[in-house]
Amino acid sequence: MQMQGEHYIDLTITLKPESASVSGAGALPPKPLTVTRKASGIFFDLVDAADAPDPIGPLDATAAAAPAATAAAPASGTPGAAAGAVAAGVPAGADTAADSVAMKYYCALNFNVGGAIKKNLTVERVAEDGPLSPGAFQCARRCNKMGPDCAAFGVVAGSSCYLMGAVNATAGGADSMVTAVCMKNVQDWVALGSARGIAVARDKYYCLPTFDVQGWPAGQGPGADEYGTPAKAPVTDFPASTEPTICAGQCSTTGGCEFFVQTVPTGCYLKGRPFDSDSPYGTTGPNKNVEVTCFRGEDSWLRAGSVLDAALPQLPVSFTGGGVLTAAAAGAVAGAPGAPVGNASALTYYCVREYGLNGTVYSNKSVGAGDIGTVSCAAACDVAGPNCAAHMIDALGTCTLYKSYQLNTTAPDSLKYALCFKSIKEWEAFGRPDKGMYCLKKYDIAGDGIATRDFVTTAAGPSAGAGALEFCKAQCAATPECEFSVTQGTKCYLKGNLQGGNYGKTGASPLSDAACIKGADNWLKFALQVSNLPASGAALPGAAGGPVALPPRRNVTGRTNGAGGGREAGRAAAMAAVAGLGGWLLAGLLV
Known part of the structure; x- marks a missing residue:
């Protein structure tokens, strides 16, 4: 029987009330719901497996097998070295030579x-x-x-x-x-x-x-x-x-x-x-x-x-979530001189990458881009004292100190390098905890895949998106090994390894509805702790030991949140x- 070639399909979908995987926001259908659709305008191809290999491989098996060493790889200041550091953790077909010269488009x-x-x-x-x-x-x-x-x-x-x-x-x-x-x-x-x-x-x-x-x-x-x-x-x-x-x-x-x-x-x-x-x-x-x-x-x-x-391919950067960045560490991570000399009485700030906000501006100053600029901006906030309630540095190295700010104006922004808050309490408020989940809208976080859930609903428009997000949060809360979830349309990705992993890219993402972190401990772990501490490396408040190098963020040549498609x-x-x-x-x- 010849099976290869184009085929058409009539599809019948049955949603059963006992199926937890199709329930949304805790609402189960009261009785078996049968929906019949004739897909007469859609076809699929059956081809020989050798002609259509899956370029990525199955989600769960590969993610679970990712070597733990890749998540702890040392940060590097050179793009080529950073790309090489994660080569063992990226899928077959990755082109580290091309990605080491990746450009912004x-x-x-x-x-x-x-x-x-x-x-x-x-x-x-x-x-x-x-x-x-x-x-x-x-x-x-x-x-x-x-x-x-x-x-x-x-x-x-x-x-x-x-x-x-x-x-x-x-x-x-x-x-x-x-x-x-x-x-x-x-x-x-x-x-x-x-x-x-x-x-x-x-x-x-x-x-x-x-x-x-x-x-x-x-x-x-x-x-x-x-x-x-x-x-x-x-x-x-x-x-x-x-x-x-x-x-x-x-x-x-x-x-x-x-x-x-x-x-x-x-x-x-x-x-x-x-x-x-x-x-x-x-x-x-x-x-x-x-x-x-x-x-x-x-x-x-x-x-x-x-x-x-x-x-699109991007240069590897030094942030997946969490870590400690000081004057000394900034110089090491950036691989260039010019880091601040440090101050033993410096405050610790709790930061997120690629996020912005609005508020009353105290000052704007060019301090240099990247990690060095982030520490310099923290130092400027130290000097401003009560006149600096939060600070932000953009991708070009402009440091903005805010005398006050409005939390409801925060938004993901790929043109911003880091947004930093002055205390754990303010960091907690930024996360807007709801039933133990801290969410960032239109944001993605790198991690290792645990499971994928599908949200099915008869609703349409914004209500469907809100239902999928609540469903995904509930799925993560009920899964012990889940540290955070990422909702993209009707797909719910349950993930672990908050500070590394092969799936996703930490930062602003118009493709994601929200990334939600489970629990106050994980939320604090996700914060990049920034301080203008000196090179001697005194321990930061809330962090065990002295400054540590940041783990490298996965290049986008790592997997997206979903499993690879054919x-x-x-x-x-x-x-x-x-x-x-x-x-x-x-x-x-x-x-």
Whole structure:
């Protein structure tokens, strides 16, 4: 009997009340629930196993077998050494040579630009891609290997990779066939948004034409009132508005407005929390009913370009969660001179990477980037005394001291290097404990996989997302070996090894709904303890012994939270459709 080839399937799903794996937030169906769906428009391919090896392998078996030594590998200041230190713990197919020269990219989904094509090749989809960008991980690796000869890359239909030597930001536009286009140079990314940008009295806006972005009405959304009833919600919808410049002016005077969407023929909508998949407002992608979507200010535009950070290769860094960072340790980790000399009476701060907040600013100062800058920022907070309630350092090395702050303004932000609180009590408040779980929204944490649970519900929209999060928290609480959980859509990942592991990447992640840590002890262990203690290495409060080197964060070549997937269904058909496209990706070639 010939089984290989395309097949169609009729699928019947039965949810039984005794099945804990399909119950959500403790709610079991009162009776057997049968749902029948005919998948007549969907096919799958059966191929020989040798032709379609799983690039990752099963989650539980591999994660359990990860050597404990990799989690305790010493930190290194050189990218190549750091990549080598975790080589034993990454899956087959990892390319440490390419990842040791990984670059930061700024990406647009479903958007096309002009440029000079250097190479065109086919790439495989891998688990690291995530749901938004099939093919982008491997295409980024190829661009990284080319060094300065590759300025950007584009992926068409999830498998055709175009490597570009230069970018023409004024050519192209919204295009559903383009999975993503990603640029190495921030100048190219700024040029893309500026090509159709808008300037008003207070702000500059960076825009994408005929493109919609999912988000919440400005100042609204889940968690907006977690710290008390907010002021009256601002007006965010102006259905009669016809001019993007007028819409921009409204955004600039409305709290919480990060971007706006101008529709045709009329309609101005002020929004925040871009790319939040829980929002029922808008759908990210090309939309002929949208005249333009514009982001307020360069920071918002740079964050918009970081939407795929978690799905692209990155240089290994020195943080998975927890650890102690002092003046002496900062110099050792960074591998360069210039660390502060230290102060024996320095305070200890409790920090999280890639998080930001708003508050009353006491001072802004450039102190240097990375771990050295983080310690220098802590030293500045020491000197400011009661005028510094918290401090934050961004990726460029700017240290901001806050005289006061609002906890309900904290948010994941890949452009921030570290956010630090002054006491364990304030660190506890930042975690907002609920039934013993401390959650960070839109955040991922590296660890080892324990189990995966699926959340099934008949609800839709934000209520479904909230139910999945509560379900995942409850699953972790009921599993003794679970230290934390990560919720991504209807997938619940129960994980251990909070300070290491092969699954996930610690930091801001638009693909994750939330990462939730179980128990006050684990929450404190997750904090990066930062202090300007001297090189003599006195023990930090709350930490046994003297300063220790930070464990290296896993490169994103480690596994994503889920188990590895096989090839895309229908990949052969997609490849056939792309084969005749040639240089179609580029709307205008540079010569």
